[in-house]
Amino acid sequence: MNAQRGIPSSHQNAFRLYGPQFQNKPAELYRQMRTDYGPVAPVLLDGDIPAWLVIGYREVTHVLNHPETFARSSRRWNAWDLVPENWPLYPMVTRTPNILYSEGEEHRRRATAISDALSGADQHEVRQYAVQAADRLIDGFCAASRADLRADYASRLPAIVLGRLYGLDQKHAEVLAEAMTTMIDSGPDAVKAQQFLLQTMGTLVAERRKQPGPDVVSRLVHHPAKLRDEELIPDLVVILGGGHQPTTEWLGNTLRLMLTDDRFAASLTGARSSVREALNEVLWEDTPTQIYLGRYAAHDVELGGQLIRRGDLVLLGLAGANSDPQINPGPECRMSQGNQAYLSFSHGEHRCPYPAPELAEIIVTAGIEVLLDRLPDVELAVPVDELRWRPSPWMRGLVALPVVFTPVPPIGGQ
Template identity: 75%
Template sequence: MSTPQHTGADGGGCPARRLYGPEFETDPGSLYRDMRAQHGPVAPVLLDGDIPAWLVIGYRELHYVLSTPSVFARSSSRWSAWDRIPPDWPLTPLLMRTPTVLHTEGEEHRRRAGAISDALAGADHHETRMSTARAADRLIDGFCAATGADLRADYATRLPAMVLGRLYGLDDARADQLAGAMTAMIDGGPEALDGQRFLLSAMTDLVAARRVRPGPDLVSRLLAHPAGITDEEAVPDLVVMLGGGHQPTTEWLGNTLRLMLTDDRFAASLSGARRSVGAALNEVLWEDTPTQNYAGRFAVHDVELGGQLLRAGDLVILGLAGANADPRVSPDPRGAPAHGNHAHMSFSHGEHRCPYPAQELAEIIVTTGVEVLLDRLPDVELAISPDELRWRPSPWMRGLVSLPVAFTPVIPLGDM
């Protein structure tokens, strides 16, 4: 098989790696190291269908991209490759220009992002923590009388959905439906477009209901914000908030549990030590960040970056995991400096970064989810060898296919 070529906007050719396939399931870290050795901090890559893009895996280069929207803009209307994209392209939901806050720029972005941040900040942290603990107990009650469970399917995927559903004013069943549709959309598979359509329809109904009868929930706060968010703006932005809240939080929780169950440095946590939980959360953000890569930014004009010439309209993929592993800045996660070093790129950077209130809520969900599980099942352990664990093959999200565990059965709290 011939080496794939990255044509780029200038029509030139250079060897490129496909940003999809089994390498992301086995060892993406080695893939990023190989790219860095071959190309430096900016590597030519090919998306599904061999669509060319640039992957930024250098920390300083990524920081520059995210800090200079005048050079690397957010709106995908600038992309020069739209004429090559087929109607059923699986990555269309991730890149198509939609009327969401993600694709806005300048003052329009600040207006809508400010409203979202304020709506998120209105969530009571104590109530969120209590809501998360109650939801965790309900989920654990569903499997604790057995001798084992899949912590991804039975716990890590469902807990964030339940808490986010509560923040949106939804019941657990509806929250689970939305979480499933979001997973399908973000994975970029054959069901991606169907997932997107379902989410937009569900959010349209929810916004209409909250306009008529507002409540003490995130949706109502967004609609009542002084920024004057319209229904046409609220619907896609609520989908964005749901995806940004559910998927990364699910993988953050699952990856943290995996680390604590497979690494002897965190074994004390299984006996109740709490200091290790925070250290595990931070290490996961450096080493197995939930969002590996993100699409993207678009070169406003021809520009040199990391030794590569990018042409106007070229797509830039944000290599968050690769930048975190940049040897120029990456700490040793097994040493003391990593415990207090929060300079990772896992929440992105710049004006389009994950809002700080959202980061706080995600940390509450993950920390509480880990602590409640360890309280309820103190002898939980991995049911298979660590090398039997399988990662999802997605180049976008970093998470396990399953996390099977074994434990001594306990009586559900609801039966006591």
């Protein structure tokens, strides 16, 4: 251990998961990690907090398939003494008793309740509402000649639809989505945003206990699992973040791909088959959740040639694993074969609950198809190399997606 900096000797030459290189060119960083260390690399989080990043496909699936060795609860972490007060990443490792950090039977009980609550959503109705919401959002900027598809569309559409599933109006849903973005970007206001989300969900749970409705929150509150408020409140924050953030970036990253890659130009002239191909391509190359935090070694263990000590933090490099040359055949082969073996929705008992990926795909597909129907000549307003990525170490998404198009009148009446 380096006493001066608090960095263990195993991490003296570790890669930092912050700064311009990681933010703008993570794929290059993953390739360099793979060259220097193989499938498991030492990394430093904000504040030079040590962790291990798993970027090998087989190694990630091994971690996810062995929860007895790579446990979920952050109570096991051996570096709590290194975490400074108001650490911006604290909300992502907090010992709040939510489903992300639960284990064993407790996790299965809560995961079943969440899956049941989500399954109660009618997918046809979700599709219909997503189309209506997309039209309303486009009406807000279609008469102009330009828009920011990140701020005006991609971040708002999932928030509105998920808010509907929670029984919220559009205004409240978008306020919560903004707070979720602030928390996950892990900036100076991250802790404050987390507190706001927990307080808001507490109020919502109390309301649904008194007056249930046909929504996800009510189904979860009154589920036979009989979840307590201290379980419900943080789990509702997790569901919201797990629904809004990846769906927003899946939509935004797919629009970026279709506006900048000639392979998908057909979609802009009405060929819907390539929309599905673009969605698949993004999950391989610019997956919304690039790093999933985290797992904690239950005992000393060797992984990918590295000695992981008991209590070490292990980060799941989903984006790195998707780019593992041992399993990634390249975009042309994937498009011809429809390869969907990506780890974008994780794997194992802690993967995204059913039917969350299906609901996300419904929202994203509707968002793309409605936009291209309404604004068929939309194009990027700046050179592609001027686009900037979010500072979040966890999510892969643009700060802005400026576009230009021929103005069209609003359709209204939705």
